[in-house]
Amino acid sequence: MLHIQIIQVGKTKEKLFKAAEQEFNKRLSKYAKITTHTVEDNGKIMNQIEKGAFTVALEIKGKQFSSEEFADFIKRRQFAGEKLTFIIGGHLGLPVEIVNDCQAKLSLSKMTFTHQMVRVFLLEQIYRAYTILEGKKYHY
Amino acid sequence: MLHIQIIQVGKTKEKLFKAAEQEFNKRLSKYAKITTHTVEDNGKIMNQIEKGAFTVALEIKGKQFSSEEFADFIKRRQFAGEKLTFIIGGHLGLPVEIVNDCQAKLSLSKMTFTHQMVRVFLLEQIYRAYTILEGKKYHY
Numbered sequence: 001m002l003h004i005q006i007i008q009v010g011k012t013k014e015k016l017f018k019a020a021e022q023e024f025n026k027r028l029s030k031y032a033k034i035t036t037h038t039v040e041d042n043g044k045i046m047n048q049i050e051k052g053a054f055t056v057a058l059e060i061k062g063k064q065f066s067s068e069e070f071a072d073f074i075k076r077r078q079f080a081g082e083k084l085t086f087i088i089g090g091h092l093g094l095p096v097e098i099v100n101d102c103q104a105k106l107s108l109s110k111m112t113f114t115h116q117m118v119r120v121f122l123l124e125q126i127y128r129a130y131t132i133l134e135g136k137k138y139h140y
Numbered sequence: 141m142l143h144i145q146i147i148q149v150g151k152t153k154e155k156l157f158k159a160a161e162q163e164f165n166k167r168l169s170k171y172a173k174i175t176t177h178t179v180e181d182n183g184k185i186m187n188q189i190e191k192g193a194f195t196v197a198l199e200i201k202g203k204q205f206s207s208e209e210f211a212d213f214i215k216r217r218q219f220a221g222e223k224l225t226f227i228i229g230g231h232l233g234l235p236v237e238i239v240n241d242c243q244a245k246l247s248l249s250k251m252t253f254t255h256q257m258v259r260v261f262l263l264e265q266i267y268r269a270y271t272i273l274e275g276k277k278y279h280y
Contacts, residue, residue, distance in 0.1 A: 016163060019156045064250040109249040110204040111265055125251055 002032045002078040004126065007048045008119060009039055009090035017116040024123035031130040034123075042095050045087060053083035055102040057094055058118055062105030071129035073104075088118055142218040144266065146176045147188045148259060149230035157256040164263035171270040174263075182235050185227060193223040195242040197234055198258055202245030211269035213244075228258055 012018045028034055037048045049055060054077055065073060077084045087094060087102065091114070099105060108121050131137075152158045168174055177188045189195060194217055205213060217224045227234060227242065231254070239245060248261050271277075 016156060016159045020160070023156060066250050067252040070251065108251060110206050111210065111248060111261075112207040112268070113261070113264065117261070117264060121251075121253070121257075124253065124257065128252070 002074070003050075003083045004032050004034050005048075005050055005053060005083060005085040006034065006036045006088065006119070006122070007039065007045055007085060008036065008088040008115070009042055009045065009094075010115065011038055012116045012119065014116055017120055020120040021123060024120065024127055028123065028127050028130070032126070034126075042089065042092075042098065045094075045098055049085050049087075050083050053085040054080075054104070055085045055087065056104045056106050057099045057102035058086060058088045058108065058122065059094060059099050059105040060107050060110070060112060062107035064107050064109075067125060067128050068132060070125055071132035074126065074129045075133055086122060088115055088122065090115055141171070141173050142214070143173045143175070143190075143223045145188075145190055145193060145223060145225040146174065146228065146259070146262070147185055147225060148176065148178050148228040148255070149182060149185065149234075150180070150255065151178055152256050152259065154256055157260055160260040161263060164260065164267050168263065168267050168270070172266070174266075182229065182232075182238065185234075185238055186241075189225050189227075190223050193225040194220075194244070195225045195227065196244045196246050197239045197242035198226060198228045198248070198262065199234060199239050199245040200247050200250070200252060202239075202247040204247050204249075207265060207268050208272060210265055211272035214266065214269045215273055226262060228255055228262065230255055 012021060025034055039045060039048060087098065108118060108125070113121065152161060165174055179185055179188060227238065248258060248265070253261065
């Protein structure tokens with residue numbers, strides 16, 4: 001089971017996004033071990049990254065994947081036996097030094113979304129990736 | 141006040157997305173008149189489009205906008221005094237004839253999201269567009 005670590009800056013304050021995060025975390029629990037670290041500010045990100053983890057910064061100018069390409073990316077990490085760490089900035093985004101340090105930069109959209117929505121989108125895409133890898137029908 | 145019509149195929153079944161849709165509709169009510177038409181299937185879309193409306197199909201292969209470009213697009217429609225109609229397909233997407241008939245094709249992401257999430261993203265981006273046009277600080 002892949003260990004996926006999500007490091008995020010700032011708490012999710014909106015109830016409805018919190019509920020969505022919980023729901024996708026629940027659905028994902030059968031596919032991957034997800035641990036979420038919520039830190040107060042950007043300065044506390046680096047300490048949270050697990051040793052040897054493959055790091056991915058969520059960054060609007062990063063690379064866009066289709067859901068199938070993203071599923072393939074997840075599969076490759078799982079085969080490599082690596083931990084996978086996604087880093088989501090707060091409302092001011094991530095500092096350029098952290099982005100540059102990450103092994104991959106992932107952009108979900110050219111549009112700016114709130115960091116709280118980004119968390120839900122990312123979890124949904126990880127969940128979707130597993131359903132793609134399983135060949136499972138998923139839409140609702 | 142711009143009249144924005146959203147035509148969508150299939151009901152939102154997930155409670156948490158329904159709550160998010162309601163929340164953004166509420167926030168948007170001070171900026172635009174939003175009417176939502178939920179139809180059962182693709183065959184019922186065309187009848188719902190208001191005469192003279194500028195039509196936008198939500199389509200993964202469409203054009204991506206940054207949030208600022210999208211705000212500018214909304215502004216131009218408002219100045220032109222047009223109605224603006226967004227069309228969101230169901231879980232099988234929109235038929236190519238309807239997409240081709242639309243005046244614009246908007247892609248929110250290269251990734252596939254559930255149509256229920258697309259509705260929330262779209263409402264959030266319309267809301268964000270108005271906060272950009274107002275020069276208002278918006279992040280949470």
